[in-house]
Amino acid sequence: MALAIESPRFGHVEIDPETVIEFPDGLIGLGGSRYALLTSDPGNPIVWLHCIDDPSLSLPVTDPQRYFSDYRVELNDEDVDRLGLDDSTSVDVFVTVVAAAELSEFTANQKAPILIWNGRGHQVINQAPGCDLRAPLFAEVLGGQGPAAV
Amino acid sequence: MLNITRRRGERIVVGDDVFVSVLEVSGQTVRLGIEAPRSVRVYREEIWLEVKRENEAAAQAASAALPEIPAGSRLPDGSAGTAVNRTPPPSTPRS
Numbered sequence: 001m002a003l004a005i006e007s008p009r010f011g012h013v014e015i016d017p018e019t020v021i022e023f024p025d026g027l028i029g030l031g032g033s034r035y036a037l038l039t040s041d042p043g044n045p046i047v048w049l050h051c052i053d054d055p056s057l058s059l060p061v062t063d064p065q066r067y068f069s070d071y072r073v074e075l076n077d078e079d080v081d082r083l084g085l086d087d088s089t090s091v092d093v094f095v096t097v098v099a100a101a102e103l104s105e106f107t108a109n110q111k112a113p114i115l116i117w118n119g120r121g122h123q124v125i126n127q128a129p130g131c132d133l134r135a136p137l138f139a140e141v142l143g144g145q146g147p148a149a150v
Numbered sequence: 151m152l153n154i155t156r157r158r159g160e161r162i163v164v165g166d167d168v169f170v171s172v173l174e175v176s177g178q179t180v181r182l183g184i185e186a187p188r189s190v191r192v193y194r195e196e197i198w199l200e201v202k203r204e205n206e207a208a209a210q211a212a213s214a215a216l217p218e219i220p221a222g223s224r225l226p227d228g229s230a231g232t233a234v235n236r237t238p239p240p241s242t243p244r245s
Contacts, residue, residue, distance in 0.1 A: 009212060024189070028205060030205045045222055046216065059208040059211075075235070075236060077237070078192075081188065082188045089234075113232075138222075140222075140223075142220075
């Protein structure tokens with residue numbers, strides 16, 4: 001049976017239970033335990049991590065590889081053990097996005113990516129050096145200080 | 151707030167399964183060791199707080215209209231996407 005939510009962004013949405021992502025620990029500081037990735041435009045690189053338990057809560061997220069060509073995630077041993085990850089696990093990585101009126105003001109949080117696999121999600125602290133809490137999301141796309149897009 | 155005085159090597163217990171040890175005291179710095187079940191997440195407060203604030207800032211856009219988003223670079227088919235690795239151990243000088 002589909003889960004129905006009333007979303008401020010998308011209106012009435014029915015969510016296939018198969019697509020629900022369980023966050024055992026919620027998002028850091030925000031909680032929530034069941035989320036789904038929603039979009040009204042499959043071509044838009046930004047999708048919405050939408051809380052099912054609290055439909056007023058949703059965060060824009062995106063695939064960091066699109067905008068940060070050298071982005072990678074490093075986890076400390078405690079997180080690797082806690083999450084039960086090994087080298088063979090295929091993980092989808094998203095970063096949260098703080099939106100703005102101007103593209104140049106969009107930022108993404110490289111320090112706390114969201115890892116999703118097997119219907120489960122965890123927000124983790126990225127130990128890779130050089131990660132920015134508010135990295136200009138479109139710096140590489142728009143030119144500017146970032147490395148030029150190839 | 152509960153206020154407890156501990157010496158180096160002493161511990162406190164939170165609930166039945168979280169142990170906080172005072173490992174070292176040096177001037178203004180205290181080194182703590184924390185043993186907790188896997189399900190308990192432990193953060194330095196400032197990191198927890200800054201991530202919480204960014205999450206809240208991101209959630210502000212819940213019903214806002216966004217400008218058109220540039221596509222960015224597309225991943226080649228079959229690409230593994232973003233690599234997730236264990237942090238390499240710090241290199242220790244050989245004695």
